[in-house]
Amino acid sequence: MNNTPDVDRRARTVALSNRLFYICLGIIGGTYLLLIVAMLSADAWYVAEKSVRTAVAADQPVKAFFLSNPIAEALADRKIKYSIWLSLISCTLSACLSLLVAVPLGYLMARHEFRGKRFLDAVLDIPIVLPPLVVGLSLLILFQFPPFRWIARDVVYQLSAVVIAQFSVACAFAVRTMKSTFDHINPRCEQLAVTLGCTRAQAFGWVVLPVARRGMMTALTLAWARSLGEFGPLLIFAGTTRMKTEVLSTTVFLELNIGNIEGAVAVSMIMVAAAMVVLVITRQWGTRDSIL
Amino acid sequence: MGHERLNSVTTRLVRDAMIVIQNMSIQSGEFRLTDVELTVPTGGYAVLMGETGCGKTTILESVLGLRKITSGKILLGNRDVTQLDPAVRGIGYVPQDGALFAGMTIREHLAFAMLIRRASKSAINARVDELANLLGLEHLLHRTPYGLSGGEGQRVALGRALSFRPQYLCLDEPLSALDSKTRLQMCTLLEDIRRRESVTTLHVTHNLDEAQQLADCLFSLQNGKIETLTTLAE
Numbered sequence: 001m002n003n004t005p006d007v008d009r010r011a012r013t014v015a016l017s018n019r020l021f022y023i024c025l026g027i028i029g030g031t032y033l034l035l036i037v038a039m040l041s042a043d044a045w046y047v048a049e050k051s052v053r054t055a056v057a058a059d060q061p062v063k064a065f066f067l068s069n070p071i072a073e074a075l076a077d078r079k080i081k082y083s084i085w086l087s088l089i090s091c092t093l094s095a096c097l098s099l100l101v102a103v104p105l106g107y108l109m110a111r112h113e114f115r116g117k118r119f120l121d122a123v124l125d126i127p128i129v130l131p132p133l134v135v136g137l138s139l140l141i142l143f144q145f146p147p148f149r150w151i152a153r154d155v156v157y158q159l160s161a162v163v164i165a166q167f168s169v170a171c172a173f174a175v176r177t178m179k180s181t182f183d184h185i186n187p188r189c190e191q192l193a194v195t196l197g198c199t200r201a202q203a204f205g206w207v208v209l210p211v212a213r214r215g216m217m218t219a220l221t222l223a224w225a226r227s228l229g230e231f232g233p234l235l236i237f238a239g240t241t242r243m244k245t246e247v248l249s250t251t252v253f254l255e256l257n258i259g260n261i262e263g264a265v266a267v268s269m270i271m272v273a274a275a276m277v278v279l280v281i282t283r284q285w286g287t288r289d290s291i292l
Numbered sequence: 293m294g295h296e297r298l299n300s301v302t303t304r305l306v307r308d309a310m311i312v313i314q315n316m317s318i319q320s321g322e323f324r325l326t327d328v329e330l331t332v333p334t335g336g337y338a339v340l341m342g343e344t345g346c347g348k349t350t351i352l353e354s355v356l357g358l359r360k361i362t363s364g365k366i367l368l369g370n371r372d373v374t375q376l377d378p379a380v381r382g383i384g385y386v387p388q389d390g391a392l393f394a395g396m397t398i399r400e401h402l403a404f405a406m407l408i409r410r411a412s413k414s415a416i417n418a419r420v421d422e423l424a425n426l427l428g429l430e431h432l433l434h435r436t437p438y439g440l441s442g443g444e445g446q447r448v449a450l451g452r453a454l455s456f457r458p459q460y461l462c463l464d465e466p467l468s469a470l471d472s473k474t475r476l477q478m479c480t481l482l483e484d485i486r487r488r489e490s491v492t493t494l495h496v497t498h499n500l501d502e503a504q505q506l507a508d509c510l511f512s513l514q515n516g517k518i519e520t521l522t523t524l525a526e
Contacts, residue, residue, distance in 0.1 A: 210393075
C-alpha cells in the first residue's frame with residue numbers, strides 16, 4: 001500500500017528534524033570536548049616545541065631533547081622535586097583525612113532523618129561553592145581566635161596549613177561522594193544484619209563497608225585530585241615559601257611570577273599526568289569497565 | 293491436622309513462644325494502622341493476607357523491631373519486646389527481596405549470625421552443613437549471591453534467618469518473586485522446616501494458594517483491621 005504524499009512529507013520532516021537534533025547536540029557537546037583536548041594539546045605542543053628548539057641548538061641533539069627539555073629540567077630542579085614530594089604527601093594525607101570524615105558523615109546523612117538535616121546538607125556545600133580565596137582567608141581569621149590561636153604559630157604558614165587548607169575543601173567532595181554511595185546501598189541489608197544480632201556498628205562494618213569499598217575509592221581519589229589542584233586557600237593560609245610550603249600548584253604560580261613560563265608549563269604537565277593517573281585509577285576501581 | 297501438628301510441636305517446645313500483638317498503632321506519614329490485634333500460638337504457622345500496600349509489611353517490621361510503634365504492645369513468649377532492640381529479639385527474618393549481602397559467600401551468609409554470637413568454629417560448621425543440606429545449598433556454598441536464581445536466593449535468605457536457631461520467624465512475601473514451580477518447591481520446603489525447626493512463624497503474603505497450603509492460622513488485613521479467618525482450633 002502506498003503512503004499518501006502527506007505522510008511521506010511528514011516522515012521526511014521528522015527524519016530531518018531528528019538528524020538536526022543530534023547534530024546540534026553533537027556540535028554543542030563537541031565544542032567543549034574540543035576545548036579540553038585543545039588546552040592539553042597546546043601545553044604539550046608548547047613543551048615539545050621548546051624541546052625541539054633546545055635540541056636543534058645543542059651539540060648532541062638527541063641527548064639534549066631528552067635531558068634538556070622543560071619537563072626534564074623541572075624534574076631535576078631541587079625546589080620542584082621538593083614541591084612534587086610535598087604535593088604527593090600532603091594530597092595523600094588530606095585525602096585520607098577527608099575519607100575518615102566523609103564515611104561517617106555520609107552514612108549519617110544517607111540513613112538518618114534528624115532535625116536540621118537540610119541545614120546540615122546546605123552547610124556541607126559551602127566549601128564547594130565558596131570562592132577558594134575566601135576559604136583561605138576564613139581559615140587565617142579562624143586561627144586568630146582561641147583555641148586555634150594557641151597553635152597558630154605551628155600551623156599558619158607551616159606544613160600543616162597545607163594539609164588543613166586542602167582538607168577543608170576536598171572533604172566536602174568526599175562527603176558528597178560517600179553520601180551518594182550509601183544512598184545506593186539497600187538499607188534492608190543492614191536491617192537484616194541487625195535482626196541477625198548485629199549492633200549498628202557491626203552491621204555497618206560487616207555489611208555496609210565491604211559494599212561501599214568502590215565508593216570509598218572514588219571519594220579518596222576525588223579528594224586527592226581536589227587537593228592537588230588546591231591553590232587559593234593555600235596561597236593565603238599556607239603561604240608560598242619555597243622549599244617549605246610549596247606544592248605543585250604553588251610552583252606554577254611562582255614560576256609564572258618570575259617569568260619562567262616554560263617551567264610553569266612543565267610543572268603543569270606533571271600535574272596533568274598525575275591527574276590522569278588518578279582518573280584512570282578511579283575509573284578502573286570505581287566501575288568494572290575501564291576507560292582504556 | 294492443625295491440632296496434631298500443634299501437639300507434636302508443643303511437646304518439643306519447653307518454653308512458651310507465642311507472638312502476640314496487642315492494641316498496636318502505627319503512624320508513618322499519611323499511613324496509619326490502629327488497634328492491631330494478632331496472636332500466633334507457640335509453634336504455629338500464621339499467614340497474614342492482604343492487598344499490596346495495606347500495611348502487612350509494616351506489621352511485620354514492628355514485630356521485628358525495625359519500625360517504632362506509637363502505642364500498644366508486642367509480646368514474644370512472655371516477654372514484652374515493645375522497646376527491645378531488633379538485635380536481641382531473636383527473630384529470623386526473610387525479606388521480600390532477600391537482601392543478601394553482596395560480596396559474602398553463601399557459607400558466610402549461613403555462618404554470619406553464629407559468628408556474631410561468637411559460636412565455636414565446629415558449631416558454626418555443623419550448623420552451616422545442616423542448613424545447606426536442609427535447603428539444598430551444598431553446591432552453592434562457595435558462591436556469592438551474584439547470579440543466583442530467585443529460588444536459590446530465597447533459600448539462602450531462609451537459611452540465614454534460621455541459622456541462629458530462632459524461636460520466631462518472620463517471612464515477608466518470600467515466594468512472591470518466584471515462578472510457580474519454584475514456589476511449589478519452596479512451599480514444601482517451608483512445611484519441612486516447620487516440622488524440623490519448630491519455630492513460631494508469621495508469614496505475610498497476598499497469595500491465597502500459598503496461604504491455604506501453609507497456614508494453620510490465617511489472618512487477613514483489610515482497611516486497617518485484622519480479621520481472623522482460620523485458627524488452630526478449627
